[in-house]
Amino acid sequence: MKFSTAIYATSLLFATSVISVPVRRDVDPNLVPEFGVQPGVNPTGTGDCDGINGPNGQPIKIPCACPPDRNSFISSLNQNVAAGKVVNNPSVPVSFPTDDSKDSQLARIQTAIVTLQNLNGPGVGCPAASTTFLAQQKAVQDAAPAPAAPAANNAAAAPAGGVDPALVPDFGVQPGQNPTGTGDCDGINGIKIPCTCPPDRNAFIQSLNANVAAGHAVNNPTVSVSFPTGDSNQDKAARIVASLVTLQNLNGPGVGCPAASTTFSAQLAAVQ
Template structure:
C-alpha cells in the first residue's frame, strides 16, 4: 500500500505539472518599439542621467532590450501587468494603426512597472511617448522608433534620393534595405503604377525616420509624406 500510495502521488504530481505549458512563446521582437534613448548619458554623479530632451532619468534606464522584452512577454502572456495586475497588457500582432497604438501603450506600462507597481523607468527614458503621439496623429507605424526632431531641415525628397542626382537615375535608387537599419526593406520601383508610388513613399518615410541611424531621424510629420500616402491609399 505504501508503494501504491507513493506511485499514485507521483502520477498526480506529473499530471498537475503537465496541465500547464512548460513555456510560453514571447512577443515578436520586431513588434517591440525601439527605446530611441541610451542609458548612462551625461551622468550627474548622483544617479541621474539625461533622457528625452535632457529630462533627468535614472542612469539605469532604459533597461536592456532583452530584459524589457522578457518582461513584456510575461505581461502579455498573463494578460495583465505582472507587477501591477490592474493594468491590462494587450499586444495585438496585426498591422493596423490601432494595434500599433495598443502595442505602444502596453510597452509604456511595462516600462513604468518594470520592477513593481509604479516602480520602473519613466517614459522620458525612451521615445515611446513621441512614437505614441505620432501614431495617434495618424502617421504610419514606423519600422523603427523615430527620434525627436533633430536636423530635420532637409527637403522631403532628400530622404528618397541623394542630393544633386535625379530620382529616376538607376544610380540614385536606394539599396534593398536602408543603410542605417538593415532589417528594414527599401524597395523603390520606378514604374508609374499606383502601387509603385505607394511603395516609393513608404520607403521614403522609413528612410526619413532612420536618416542618421536606426530610429534616429525625422518624424513623418516633418514632411507631407503621410498626407501624400493617404491620398494614394484613400
C-alpha cells in the first residue's frame, strides 16, 4: 500500500511538472498588419493578377494566389516568431514585439514581410507588392525623422574591390523571356516575373557590395547579411542568402526582383 502511494505521488509530481511547463503564446492577430490587397484581381489568364500600384501608377503584376489565406499566413508567422527566425530561411531573424513604439511596429511589419516572401521556401512566397506592407512600413518610418546617415557611412567603408564576383552566384535566368505584353515574363518553371528581372549583373554586384559592407541590406536595415569566402556549405549558403536579400531589396524594403527570377533558391537547397 505504501509502495502504491509512493508511485501515485511520484506520478502526480511528474504530471504537475509537465503541466507547469510554460507554453509559448501565439502572436496577437490584431497586431498582424492587414494585407490591404485581395487575391485574384484582374487576372490576365497567365497566372498573374493586379497587386499594388507601381511607381508608374500601374498595378504591379503578382501571382493570382497572392496574398495568401490570412489564417495560414498567421500560422506561418507564429512558427517564425516561435523560432526567432524564418523557418524556411533560417538566416533571416524575426521578432514580434507587442508594444506601440515605432521600432516595435516596424519590427512586426518586417516580420510579416519576410514571412510573406518565404512562405514556401527560401525566397519562395508572395512579393511585397501583393500587400500594402511597404506603405504601412513607410507610414511608420515617416512618423518621425529616422537617421539614415549610419547606413550610408557604413556603405562608404566598403573594401576596395568589394566581394569577389566569382563567389557571387549566377542568376541562372535571362530577363525578357516570353513577354506577355503586360510587363511580365517567364522566370524559373514559367513563374511570371517582371521582364526587367533579373537585374544587370554589374549593378546587382554593386548593390551586394554596399550591403556586405554595411552588414545588412542598405534598403532594409533590419535584414542582416554576410558574405564569407570559405568553401563550406554554411559559407556558400550565407553568400546565396546575401544575394537573395540583395535581389529582393534592390530598390527599397521588399522592392526588387523575386527569387523566381533566379535559381538562387535551388542553389541554396543544394548546399543545405
